[in-house]
Amino acid sequence: MASTILLDIGFMAMLVVVAFAIVRLRSLFAIVMLQGVYSLVSAAWFVSLDAVDVAFTEAAVGAGVSTVLMLAAMLLADRESRPVPLGRQIGPLLIVVFAGLAMFYAIGDMPAYGDAHSPANSYVGNDYLDRTAEEIHIPNVVTAVLASYRGYDTFGEAVVVFAAGLGVLLLLGLNGNAGRWRAKPNGVRISKQAAPAARKRPLPADAPQPAPAPAAASPTRRTKKPTAKTKKGGSS
Amino acid sequence: MISAVFENYHYSVVIILMMTGLYVVFSSRNLIKKLVGLSVFQTSVFLLYITIGKVAGGQPPILVEDGHGGGHGDSTDHHAETAMNLLAGGEAKVGGAQHSAEVLYSNPLPHVLILTAIVVGVATLAIGLALVVRIREVYGSIEEDVIADLDHRYNLEGTAD
Amino acid sequence: MTPHVILRIISKFLIPLIALFAFYVQFHGDFGPGGGFQAGVILAASVILYALIFGLDAAKKAIPPSWVRIGMSLGVLLYGGTGVVTWMLGGEFLNYSVLIDGYPAKGQHYGIIAVELGVLLAVASVMLAIFYAFGSRQPDLSDEDW
Numbered sequence: 001m002a003s004t005i006l007l008d009i010g011f012m013a014m015l016v017v018v019a020f021a022i023v024r025l026r027s028l029f030a031i032v033m034l035q036g037v038y039s040l041v042s043a044a045w046f047v048s049l050d051a052v053d054v055a056f057t058e059a060a061v062g063a064g065v066s067t068v069l070m071l072a073a074m075l076l077a078d079r080e081s082r083p084v085p086l087g088r089q090i091g092p093l094l095i096v097v098f099a100g101l102a103m104f105y106a107i108g109d110m111p112a113y114g115d116a117h118s119p120a121n122s123y124v125g126n127d128y129l130d131r132t133a134e135e136i137h138i139p140n141v142v143t144a145v146l147a148s149y150r151g152y153d154t155f156g157e158a159v160v161v162f163a164a165g166l167g168v169l170l171l172l173g174l175n176g177n178a179g180r181w182r183a184k185p186n187g188v189r190i191s192k193q194a195a196p197a198a199r200k201r202p203l204p205a206d207a208p209q210p211a212p213a214p215a216a217a218s219p220t221r222r223t224k225k226p227t228a229k230t231k232k233g234g235s236s
Numbered sequence: 237m238i239s240a241v242f243e244n245y246h247y248s249v250v251i252i253l254m255m256t257g258l259y260v261v262f263s264s265r266n267l268i269k270k271l272v273g274l275s276v277f278q279t280s281v282f283l284l285y286i287t288i289g290k291v292a293g294g295q296p297p298i299l300v301e302d303g304h305g306g307g308h309g310d311s312t313d314h315h316a317e318t319a320m321n322l323l324a325g326g327e328a329k330v331g332g333a334q335h336s337a338e339v340l341y342s343n344p345l346p347h348v349l350i351l352t353a354i355v356v357g358v359a360t361l362a363i364g365l366a367l368v369v370r371i372r373e374v375y376g377s378i379e380e381d382v383i384a385d386l387d388h389r390y391n392l393e394g395t396a397d
Numbered sequence: 398m399t400p401h402v403i404l405r406i407i408s409k410f411l412i413p414l415i416a417l418f419a420f421y422v423q424f425h426g427d428f429g430p431g432g433g434f435q436a437g438v439i440l441a442a443s444v445i446l447y448a449l450i451f452g453l454d455a456a457k458k459a460i461p462p463s464w465v466r467i468g469m470s471l472g473v474l475l476y477g478g479t480g481v482v483t484w485m486l487g488g489e490f491l492n493y494s495v496l497i498d499g500y501p502a503k504g505q506h507y508g509i510i511a512v513e514l515g516v517l518l519a520v521a522s523v524m525l526a527i528f529y530a531f532g533s534r535q536p537d538l539s540d541e542d543w
Contacts, residue, residue: 031269052296
């Protein structure tokens with residue numbers, strides 16, 4: 001038990017350090033990677049808290065896929081966030097401190113950590129544990145509750161995931177070619193860029209491709225290069 | 237109240253983490269950093285739920301096949317044996333299975349809720365990132381100040397005539 | 398003379414293992430930690446790794462975007478369809494006990510497997526679709542960014 005407490009305290013310290021580092025840093029790449037680290041450390045803590053399924057999901061989703069997605073979005077946007085003036089930070093800090101104090105005040109009413117007889121751990125959770133062995137005959141209670149007892153819930157979640165994917169496809173397009181127009185809100189063109197269209201390049205396997213010009217790539221990478229040639233020529 | 241805070245230091249740490257995430261959401265002007273803060277906040281809420289569901293001396297909620305696996309609780313239910321008998325088709329009634337030790341499990345309900353919340357969280361995060369990418373394409377920036385400035389200059393909100 | 402030889406060789410070895418592990422997680426989810434959500438994400442991660450190493454076009458040749466689009470809807474449809482089948486058999490929506498007459502526990506097994514398959518399909522396809530959407534928009538990645 002003592003070793004578990006030490007582990008817990010270690011994980012908590014790492015989480016706090018990583019979270020504060022996220023507040024302080026300004027490089028978006030570092031922030032995104034630290035978010036992945038935060039997810040991974042919290043996944044390790046989930047194992048220590050007996051939530052193996054949750055830890056598995058958090059490690060795969062939080063530390064894996066969401067980091068990749070954030071990096072992809074960051075490549076399409078900026079690499080650095082601007083500093084926030086100090087005067088703009090006081091208001092949020094006050095709000096956060098007040099909210100935090102209110103929650104600290106509420107700690108006294110929370111059940112003790114690890115209490116087996118707390119209201120949260122008393123009724124329906126135990127019921128699931130008892131009935132899974134009799135009714136469903138599979139050892140993993142989490143899977144049983146997820147797929148069978150709370151099947152409606154999970155169906156809703158699956159639909160939400162589907163809808164979110166649909167939303168991303170509507171916003172960006174499966175081939176990245178949604179909204180290939182130049183954005184002109186109210187008839188005014190704000191930005192010089194056009195939305196990057198789908199890349200259509202000749203397949204690299206057959207033809208010996210010409211050496212890519214790396215000199216032109218580095219400074220003007222983010223501003224979209226004139227795509228007329230690649231759009232027409234690369235229809236393969 | 238102070239002693240309660242120190243006894244339940246898990247909750248205190250989780251609250252500090254939540255407030256850190258919330259502060260990032262409030263204070264930063266960069267949209268991607270805001271989303272990272274939202275993600276930190278979200279993960280901290282998951283930690284709060286899982287912390288509540290933890291039972292001291294408990295095991296992960298995967299029913300063990302025999303009661304010898306350890307665990308020492310005062311729970312009086314016998315689902316361990318039941319699971320064993322049912323899984324093995326009833327042929328496993330070896331001696332001693334009747335009075336083997338009961339196993340204490342952590343609460344599976346928060347795990348289920350959080351498991352689905354994580355996947356939905358990444359899906360909604362993807363929506364947010366897609367919106368950020370589109371905003372960047374239109375405005376050429378993801379800083380809130382610049383966006384608000386452009387909105388004002390080109391009267392995109394349609395308020396000034 | 399392709400660049401990143403070590404990455405290519407190692408990922409060539411790893412990608413099938415990751416995909417296999419996804420299916421292990423899927424079908425072992427009744428007995429240990431795992432299930433459709435995790436397996437779907439891991440399966441998508443294997444394709445994402447392939448796309449990161451060998452390029453998005455190669456990944457789109459292996460898993461065409463049209464499959465992804467179909468898989469997204471098929472997964473949710475499989476989940477909902479299981480519920481409709483139990484409805485037709487006289488039970489409540491998503492009450493798998495009626496799937497096999499006389500053996501409610503067996504029916505629960507089959508129902509959970511079907512539902513988890515639906516979740517696997519939906520989650521893997523949605524993650525892949527999101528990655529394709531973001532990745533296709535990306536301006537060409539120069540070599541220094543590695």
